[in-house]
Amino acid sequence: MQLPILGTIPTKFPINFASGASSRSEDTSKPFAGPQAKETAPSRPTQGAYKTAPVTAETQSFLLALQEDATREASTKSININGLSIITSGHSVDARDGVSLIQTLSAADTKAMMSTFAAVADQAEIGGGAQTQQGSQSGNSMIKIDMQGGMVEIASKALGAPPDGATSAYMNEDFFHSNGVWSNGNPIEKSNSDAAIKADRRVRLETLMNAVDAERQLRAEYGQDVKLVYSHTDGSYIMLTPDDAKYDTMKSAESSVQDVINEVQRGYIEKGTVADILQRYGYHI
Secondary structure, three states: OOOOOHHHOOOOOOOOHHHHHHHHHHHHHHHHHHHHHHHHOOOOOOOOOOOOOHHHHHHHHHHHHHHHHHHHHHOOEEEEEOOEEEEEEOOOOOEEOOEEOOOOOOHHHHHHHHHHHHHHHHHHOOOOOHHHHHHHHHHHHHHHHHHHHOOOOOOOOOOOOOOOOOOOOEEOOOOOEEOOEEOOOOHHHOOOOHHHHHHHHHHHHHHHHHHHHHHHHHHHHHOOOOEEEEEOOOOEEEEEOOOOOOHHHOOOOOHHHHHHHHHHHHOOOOHHHHHHHHHHOOOOO
């Protein structure tokens, strides 16, 4: 018996091969529909990400710097003792609320930076491959903008030559220096006569003891641990307290008196030249 060829078998109902193939294709693709939809679906904004452009944070940092500068100037307090203008609070190395003004980041700046890091982490979790790399690059740009936000130049000042006798931005009071310069001119340029040397030393010691007395009055008002130094940064005397920057590296005016006494004991300064001045301030040699 000869079997009929498949192509010539008569059919009672027409067979739609395209429809059948489509139906089978749909049936076999259903298990994969979920993951494909999840991978290609647009992502929702992640909680903690920036609601505004990072440039806004830069602008806010700029305004914060202006506000802090204006606040510092407005809160600066000065007093005058013995003819010396002294900034007691709000100077360039002062500390407020336990945070030094010379620190790079404030508490608010630190919080903003942590928000930036969180935003970078959120972007890194979105997508994979090239998308992850692109998100990471975007995050790096955000960090760069925020980091530069605290470094915006808001003012500039030309620095000329330091005044004669100035040795650093912050200076101690001592036998040779007062008000950030030579207390009675450059000692090398002075006359070598005995009378001139004696007069010069008395003037220098009087100038030092005037600052010592001013420091004593500050201690009576603010505590025994304050120091009086001169700041070229502030253009004034400043009062240092233990929580201020530079406090540990600067000397009190009172401590310089012992240096003078040591010079007398070594024979470099005549006792009769300085004894009466020191005695007025409670020192006996």
